[in-house]
Amino acid sequence: MIKVEGLTKRYGRTVAVRNIDFEVEKGQIVGFLGPNGAGKTTTMRILTCFMPPSEGTASVAGYDVLERPIEVKKRIGYLPEMPPLYPEMEVTEYLTFVGKLKGIPSADLARRVKEVVERCAVTDVVGKLIAKLSKGYRQRVGLAQAIIHNPEVLILDEPTAGLDPKQIHETRGLIRSLAGEHTIILSTHILSEVEQTCDHVIIISKGEVVAKDSVENLTSRLRGQATVALEIEGRSGTLEAAEIQHKLEQVGGVSKVAAHETRNGRHSFEVETQPGQDIRGDLARAVVESGWNLNELRATALSLEEVFLELTAAEKSTEGEKA
Amino acid sequence: MRNVWTICQKELKSYFASPIAYLAMAMFAVIFGFFFWNVVAYFVEMSLQSQMMGRSFPMDVNEMVIRPLLMNTSVIGLFLIPMIAMRLFSEEKRSMTIELLLTSPLHDAEIVIGKWLAAMGLYATLLLISALDMAFLFAYGRPDWKPLLAGYLGLLLQAGALLALGAFISTLTKNQIIAGIVTFSVCLLLWVFEWVGGYETAAWAKVMAYMSVISHFEPFAKGVIDSKDAVYFLSLIFLGLFLSVRSLESLRWRS
Numbered sequence: 001m002i003k004v005e006g007l008t009k010r011y012g013r014t015v016a017v018r019n020i021d022f023e024v025e026k027g028q029i030v031g032f033l034g035p036n037g038a039g040k041t042t043t044m045r046i047l048t049c050f051m052p053p054s055e056g057t058a059s060v061a062g063y064d065v066l067e068r069p070i071e072v073k074k075r076i077g078y079l080p081e082m083p084p085l086y087p088e089m090e091v092t093e094y095l096t097f098v099g100k101l102k103g104i105p106s107a108d109l110a111r112r113v114k115e116v117v118e119r120c121a122v123t124d125v126v127g128k129l130i131a132k133l134s135k136g137y138r139q140r141v142g143l144a145q146a147i148i149h150n151p152e153v154l155i156l157d158e159p160t161a162g163l164d165p166k167q168i169h170e171t172r173g174l175i176r177s178l179a180g181e182h183t184i185i186l187s188t189h190i191l192s193e194v195e196q197t198c199d200h201v202i203i204i205s206k207g208e209v210v211a212k213d214s215v216e217n218l219t220s221r222l223r224g225q226a227t228v229a230l231e232i233e234g235r236s237g238t239l240e241a242a243e244i245q246h247k248l249e250q251v252g253g254v255s256k257v258a259a260h261e262t263r264n265g266r267h268s269f270e271v272e273t274q275p276g277q278d279i280r281g282d283l284a285r286a287v288v289e290s291g292w293n294l295n296e297l298r299a300t301a302l303s304l305e306e307v308f309l310e311l312t313a314a315e316k317s318t319e320g321e322k323a
Numbered sequence: 324m325r326n327v328w329t330i331c332q333k334e335l336k337s338y339f340a341s342p343i344a345y346l347a348m349a350m351f352a353v354i355f356g357f358f359f360w361n362v363v364a365y366f367v368e369m370s371l372q373s374q375m376m377g378r379s380f381p382m383d384v385n386e387m388v389i390r391p392l393l394m395n396t397s398v399i400g401l402f403l404i405p406m407i408a409m410r411l412f413s414e415e416k417r418s419m420t421i422e423l424l425l426t427s428p429l430h431d432a433e434i435v436i437g438k439w440l441a442a443m444g445l446y447a448t449l450l451l452i453s454a455l456d457m458a459f460l461f462a463y464g465r466p467d468w469k470p471l472l473a474g475y476l477g478l479l480l481q482a483g484a485l486l487a488l489g490a491f492i493s494t495l496t497k498n499q500i501i502a503g504i505v506t507f508s509v510c511l512l513l514w515v516f517e518w519v520g521g522y523e524t525a526a527w528a529k530v531m532a533y534m535s536v537i538s539h540f541e542p543f544a545k546g547v548i549d550s551k552d553a554v555y556f557l558s559l560i561f562l563g564l565f566l567s568v569r570s571l572e573s574l575r576w577r578s
Contacts, residue, residue: 050422
């Protein structure tokens with residue numbers, strides 16, 4: 001449905017997006033994940049024909065954004081980061097205006113407006129001036145204008161930014177409910193949002209794609225590499241960290257042991273296990289049988305968050321403090 | 324065509340939903356009313372004097388009332404047009420609603436023409452107010468209506484040209500005030516260029532004088548529709564609209 005090849009966008013000397021490739025199949029919800037300034041908005045603006053690419057091509061439903069912009073625009077619903085609302089208009093008036101812009105025949109216009117108003121749960125504010133609406137309602141009116149012409153592709157730029165937790169929950173539900181009929185690309189810098197709403201994720205950093213996969217694959221790839229945090233204390237007298245480390249390395253299924261800090265005779269370790277093995281019991285037994293106290297033992301799965309940080313911050317090493 | 328009308332309607336609504344339209348109408352009514360009273364009072368004074376002196380030639384309402392009033396209206400337009408034009412694109416750029424227009428399936432030219440027509444509509448409403456005052460001349464006198472019509476045509480053409488330039492200037496900035504000031508300066512310069520022709524006869528002076536709006540409006544005020552003047556205004560309209568479309572396009576490349 002959406003195909004992007006070798007896409008590059010430069011603003012003067014700065015490169016906002018460098019040589020991006022990706023494809024989105026019909027009906028997918030794809031999360032566009034990256035820190036602020038990574039190039040998410042730029043990519044979306046190119047897809048919506050708001051601006052042309054410097055190099056490369058992008059096409060929506062088989063139409064090139066440079067050659068057939070009108071055909072592309074007909075098939076896209078776009079919610080920019082700041083919903084494009086006219087404060088002096090009433091909600092119905094605004095949606096009717098957008099409907100006309102998008103080329104809905106006059107005969108269907110009133111019906112479509114009514115449908116999206118119900119769909120986006122803005123029924124109780126239809127007669128109000130947009131200037132008087134709360135942030136949550138504005139976002140929903142923004143979403144309503146994006147879907148009014150029932151587009152094949154929906155492009156949502158940070159649809160939950162600035163909303164309170166309840167509104168975020170509602171908006172996510174609304175987006176998920178749209179999934180069947182539309183192909184959706186949504187950008188965000190919140191990981192849990194991708195986990196909760198998307199099938200696929202494209203991680204973008206400094207204008208380049210650093211990972212693209214289904215959300216399931218990405219998380220299971222991470223789950224395989226579980227780590228266990230331990231805190232061990234000698235029962236009497238001093239205990240050398242090296243001695244414990246040696247002992248832990250002998251436990252079956254351990255791939256790496258890293259000694260962290262030692263405080264008041266308590267030693268913390270982090271043990272990486274081989275994929276697919278739960279060796280917490282073995283570790284506990286090894287410690288206790290050596291006559292040491294096991295103060296704490298806890299599994300710390302690598303979260304999507306950590307992978308995200310690793311992928312997006314190249315200089316950050318994996319040997320960081322982990323909570 | 325439907326898209327042009329959609330944009331035009333929306334634009335007219337936002338003029339009339341905000342104080343802009345009413346303020347412009349009120350200011351225009353007061354200023355034009357003052358000029359009208361001034362010119363008519365002078366005319367009455369003069370005709371009384373000529374009666375007392377026993378002159379019998381009739382005084383010409385067209386020449387002594389309508390023509391100066393049309394010239395005055397043209398000057399008032401000079402001040403009001405920047406105010407009407409300045410928000411056309413600047414406001415959309417500032418509030419980012421331009422993103423909606425530029426990602427909707429319509430051509431840039433349709434957006435520009437729709438907005439320009441709406442601005443023309445507001446200006447025509449102002450002229451309608453002046454026509455109310457003018458109607459009194461017909462109630463109490465017998466002026467020729469054809470020169471008056473030519474005058475209004477000239478006013479519309481002049482406004483069309485300046486509004487098109489104003490629309491272009493408005494595409495260049497997010498700041499309405501800047502758009503307003505620049506448009507006003509352009510309007511004023513296009514006005515006073517004529518003065519050069521008064522003392523200088525070199526070719527450059529002739530070009531400057533030709534560029535002046537006033538030298539092309541004056542014949543209309545006299546009731547003369549010269550194709551040379553109409554072409555001048557029509558080409559300015561085309562130039563302004565063309566530059567606006569180009570500027571919108573470049574907005575995509577630059578932004």
